Amino acid sequence: MKFVIVGNGIAGVSAxxxxxxxxxxxxxxxxxxxxxPTYSACVxxxxxxxxxxxxxxxxxxxxxxxQDGIRLLSSQKVTGIDAEEKKLILEKADLVxxxxxxxxxxxxxxxxxxxxxxxxxxxxxxxxxxxxxxxxKGQSAVIVGSGPIGLExxxxxxxxxxRVVVIELLSHILPKVFDRRPAGLIKEILERKGVEVLExxxxxxxxxxxxxxxxxxxxxxxGCDTVILATGMKPRGAWVxxxxxxxxxxxxSVDEKxxxxxxxxxxxxxxxDARDLITGRPVSSMLWHNARRQGEIAGYNAAGLSRxxxxxxxxxxxxxxxxxAVSIGISxxxxxxxxxxxxxxxxxxxxxxILQRSEVVGVQSVNWPEDMGHLxxxxxxxxxxxxxxxxxxxxxxxxxxMRPFAHVRT
Amino acid sequence: xxxxxxxVYDPVYCSGCMRCMTxxxxxxxxxTSLSKSRLQIVRHEGHAISPLTEEDDLIFDVLxxxxxxxxxxxxxxxxxxxxxxxxxxxxxxxxxxxxxxxxCMVSCPFGxxxxxxxxxxxxKCELCGGDPQCVRFCPTGALKFLPKKEAHLPKRNxxxxxxxxxxxRAIRDAATREGEHAGS
Numbered sequence: 089m090k091f092v093i094v095g096n097g098i099a100g101v102s103a104x105x106x107x108x109x110x111x112x113x114x115x116x117x118x119x120x121x122x123x124x125p126t127y128s129a130c131v132x133x134x135x136x137x138x139x140x141x142x143x144x145x146x147x148x149x150x151x152x153x154x155q156d157g158i159r160l161l162s163s164q165k166v167t168g169i170d171a172e173e174k175k176l177i178l179e180k181a182d183l184v185x186x187x188x189x190x191x192x193x194x195x196x197x198x199x200x201x202x203x204x205x206x207x208x209x210x211x212x213x214x215x216x217x218x219x220x221x222x223x224x225k226g227q228s229a230v231i232v233g234s235g236p237i238g239l240e241x242x243x244x245x246x247x248x249x250x251r252v253v254v255i256e257l258l259s260h261i262l263p264k265v266f267d268r269r270p271a272g273l274i275k276e277i278l279e280r281k282g283v284e285v286l287e288x289x290x291x292x293x294x295x296x297x298x299x300x301x302x303x304x305x306x307x308x309x310x311g312c313d314t315v316i317l318a319t320g321m322k323p324r325g326a327w328v329x330x331x332x333x334x335x336x337x338x339x340x341s342v343d344e345k346x347x348x349x350x351x352x353x354x355x356x357x358x359x360x361d362a363r364d365l366i367t368g369r370p371v372s373s374m375l376w377h378n379a380r381r382q383g384e385i386a387g388y389n390a391a392g393l394s395r396x397x398x399x400x401x402x403x404x405x406x407x408x409x410x411x412x413a414v415s416i417g418i419s420x421x422x423x424x425x426x427x428x429x430x431x432x433x434x435x436x437x438x439x440x441x442i443l444q445r446s447e448v449v450g451v452q453s454v455n456w457p458e459d460m461g462h463l464x465x466x467x468x469x470x471x472x473x474x475x476x477x478x479x480x481x482x483x484x485x486x487x488x489x490m491r492p493f494a495h496v497r498t
Numbered sequence: 499x500x501x502x503x504x505x506v507y508d509p510v511y512c513s514g515c516m517r518c519m520t521x522x523x524x525x526x527x528x529x530t531s532l533s534k535s536r537l538q539i540v541r542h543e544g545h546a547i548s549p550l551t552e553e554d555d556l557i558f559d560v561l562x563x564x565x566x567x568x569x570x571x572x573x574x575x576x577x578x579x580x581x582x583x584x585x586x587x588x589x590x591x592x593x594x595x596x597x598x599x600x601x602c603m604v605s606c607p608f609g610x611x612x613x614x615x616x617x618x619x620x621x622k623c624e625l626c627g628g629d630p631q632c633v634r635f636c637p638t639g640a641l642k643f644l645p646k647k648e649a650h651l652p653k654r655n656x657x658x659x660x661x662x663x664x665x666x667r668a669i670r671d672a673a674t675r676e677g678e679h680a681g682s
Contacts (some may be wrong), residue, residue, distance in 0.1 A: 130576035131597045140597050147578050147595070376576045403574060405601045414604050457600065461570065461607040 089114045091390060092176055092183055094166055094325075095191035096120030098128070098376060099357025099383035101148060103189045104158050106387025114391065117159045117183065119166060119176070124215055125150050130376050132218045137244030142222075145215060168327050171350045177327075187352050187390040190340060191383060192325035194358035194374055198317050202291065208300030209315045212241040226250060226314035230303045232291050234261035236404055238318030239278070243409065245314070246283055253284040253310055255303070260287055265404050265415045266452055269431070273438055273454045277408045291319075321374055323359040335361025337372035344396045346386035354390050356382035365399030365468070366418055366449050373400035403464065412457045417450035417467040418442060430476045439476075446472050502587035502646045505537075505623075505630055507560040510656055511640035514539060514558045518632035518641055525631040526621070527614075534614055536623040537562035537632050560641075563610040563623040565589050571602035571611060571622075587646065590624045 091107050093100045096118050104116050127145040134140045153160045161178075168177040169188075176183040196211035198204050208226070211217050221241075227250060231242040234256040242252045254261065260271040261278075275285045289305040294315055296302070302311040323339040333349035335341040339361035346354045346362070357379040361370040373379075378400040388395040406413045419442070420427070428443040434456075441463065442450035447470045451463040466473070519535035527534045538561045565587050572580045572589065579596040582589045591602070596619065603611040603620060611622040623630075625643075633643040642652065 128577045130599065134597045134599075144595065144597065377574050381573070403601070403605065405599060405604050407599060412600055412604065457604050458609055460604045461609060464570070464605055465607045 089391075090184060090186045091116045091189070092185035092187075093118045093189045093191060094176070095193055095357065095359075096122060096126055096160065096162070097191060097193045097357055097379065098126065098147075099193070099379040099386075100189065100191035101126045102380045102383030103191060103354075103356060103387035103390070105156070106384045107391045108156055108158070110388060110391035110393050115159070116157065117161060118153075119161045119164050119178065119183070121163060121165050122214065122216070123162050125153065125160070127215050128376070129213070129215075132212070132215065133240035133244045136212075136218050136221055136241065137247040139247075142219075166327050169331060171331060171353065174352065185352075187354065189383075189386050189390055190325060190328060190348070190353065190355040190359060191357040191379075191386075192323075192328075192359045193379075194321040195324045196317060197320040197322040199291070199319055202294060202317070204294065204315075204317060206294070206296055206298055206300060208296075208313055209294060209317065211317050212237055213321065221245075221314075221316075224314065226312075228312040229253070229314035229316060230255060230310055230312045231316045231318055232303070233257075233318035233320065234285070234287075235264060235318060235320070236262065236406055237321075238316070239406060239408075241316050241318060242278075242283055243281075245316075246281065250314065251284075251312075252282075253286065253312070254278070255289050255291060255305060256285070256287045257290050258288070261285060262406075262415075265402070265419055266413070267419050267429075267440065267442075270413065270415075270438055270440060270452045270454050274406070274408060274413050277411050277454075281409045321358065323372065325359050335370040335372070337361045337370065339370075339372045341370065345389040345394070346382055346397060347389065352390075354386040356386040362397060363399045365401045366470070368399070371400055373402070375400070375402065375404070377401075377403065401468065411455045413452075413454045414457055414460050415450070415452045416460065416464050417448075418444070419450055419452065432476055441473075441476055443473070446474060448473055502585070503625075503628075503643055504565060504587070504646050504649050505562065505625070505633060506642045506644050506649050506652055507562075508640045508642065508652045508656075509558055511638045512539070512558040512560075513638055513640075514541060515637065517635050517637060521631040521635040522623075525626060534612075534621065536610075536612075536621055538609075561609050563589060563606075564608055565623075565625075570605040570607060574601040574605045576601060586625070586628065588625050589622070591620055591622060593619055596620060 091114055093103055100118055107114055107116055125146055126148045128147050131145050135142055135145050165179045167179055174185050196213050210221055229245045229250045229252050231238045231254045234254050242254050246252045260268045261275055262271050278285055289307050292304045292306055294303055300313055300315050302309050303315055333341040339359055340348055340355040342348055342355050342360045342362055346356050348355050358374045361372050364371040385395050385397045402417060404415045430441040432439045437455040439453040439456045448466040453460055516539055518537055519532050520530050522535040522537050524530045540559055569589050577595050577597055579592045611620055614621050630643050633641045
């Protein structure tokens with residue numbers, strides 16, 4: 089059996105390992121357009137902030153691919169697919185497959201109205217982006233977009249001694265992950281550490297011709313020599329998008345076995361719209377642990393072992409200069425109808441539980457990480473509670489396993 | 499192959515002396531600091547000032563790593579630094595690759611992983627490499643290190659004892675009632 093995996097991120101590599109575990113003699117090929125072996129995109133902020141050296145971002149070195157019997161075709165672009173002939177078309181040659189796994193990941197989304205092709209404008213997604221930023225000698229940076237990626241980049245540049253301004257279009261930072269109240273607390277922490285945060289401002293243009301001189305928003309012009317566009321991610325893989333069924337968020341549509349609309353083609357990772365654990369609707373998750381799990385499921389199913397994906401769960405942890413902010417499950421509670429919110433506060437710390445029809449669907453905390461694991465289990469089980477005390481003390485069935493968190497061995 | 503063993507806590511015997519915690523932090527940190535112990539004996543709140551009843555005997559409990567079969571910490575680790583050893587069952591952190599993001603600490607439902615600010619590292623019970631010091635120094639035998647298939651025995655023994663006690667009590671009561679009956 090010939091297994092071909094497109095993409096060398098964690099989804100692709102997990103898929104390869106799942107196949108190897110099931111089929112010892114299968115031929116496994118990973119096609120990647122990057123040069124480096126698999127790295128953890130979650131720790132690029134640590135590398136940029138000089139907390140860890142560059143070699144610590146890798147989770148697998150090249151010799152380990154050979155040990156596991158995985159052929160890695162690096163720096164190869166896929167240009168198309170012939171699903172009937174089961175052929176993957178590369179720039180130089182074609183690759184025949186029995187089972188194909190698409191794990192192409194995501195790429196930065198840049199608003200089409202923004203002219204970004206000049207030196208000093210960066211995105212913060214891949215290792216090569218980070219390398220460019222590490223080499224860049226700047227002094228003041230504007231981060232456009234205040235999602236986790238934007239804030240991680242901002243905090244890392246702050247550690248490097250930059251002056252940092254973060255611009256957010258919406259009315260509070262981390263709009264997809266945190267509700268207004270905890271986001272406000274996070275903003276305070278950032279400002280205390282010298283990161284300037286501007287909310288409700290729209291980027292109009294990046295003036296300058298060759299190099300960046302500043303950023304113009306609808307309210308002011310900010311002078312700077314570095315701009316990071318952290319305005320979101322979108323699924324990647326244009327070579328297959330017109331031949332495959334896609335979901336509402338723009339990713340490849342998959343069923344619970346990570347099977348796509350094409351026969352013998354599976355997909356996993358940032359490029360898919362998979363089922364959400366809480367709502368049950370297809371969602372583009374783009375989080376590490378979900379990508380890893382989806383990769384495993386896709387690998388097992390491609391290798392003929394029937395496994396079902398439990399669903400994507402948001403679990404975001406942000407380390408704000410030592411203060412831990414956590415969001416699990418759904419956000420937006422208290423600001424839309426049908427939700428109820430339980431809040432708890434103590435000095436410098438905050439916790440909120442979001443309920444929908446008295447089921448726990450989301451938890452957020454700032455500087456209060458202790459109960460999060462407990463509440464995470466509540467979110468996974470959709471426990472019915474009426475008070476926070478309930479959520480924290482309710483007697484539960486055996487806690488020995490964290491189903492649906494099946495565990496990984498790589 | 500090494501047999502999988504687990505730490506078993508028996509609240510009936512625990513006196514709350516916290517010697518396990520001292521032993522743990524001394525062995526694993528080289529200095530005694532209760533907050534850095536990987537196993538925490540906790541006293542249930544609200545009992546200190548109220549008189550103890552029979553039920554309140556079990557006022558101590560232990561929080562430590564359960565060496566889960568499907569650990570949440572492993573699931574969420576972004577650098578694949580946490581692994582479960584298939585032979586010993588022990589879940590360990592590889593500090594060479596861990597970057598300290600604390601997702602494991604956040605996701606653990608037992609609060610068994612904590613952050614050591616001095617060493618800038620996440621710490622958890624790793625069974626002291628197969629000879630848990632907490633068990634070694636427990637003076638009452640409340641902590642035991644048992645093969646996994648025997649881990650349920652302390653609980654079963656207690657239940658059996660309770661059952662026998664209540665049965666003998668019932669028989670004795672019946673006998674006394676009968677005696678009273680005969681006497682009258």
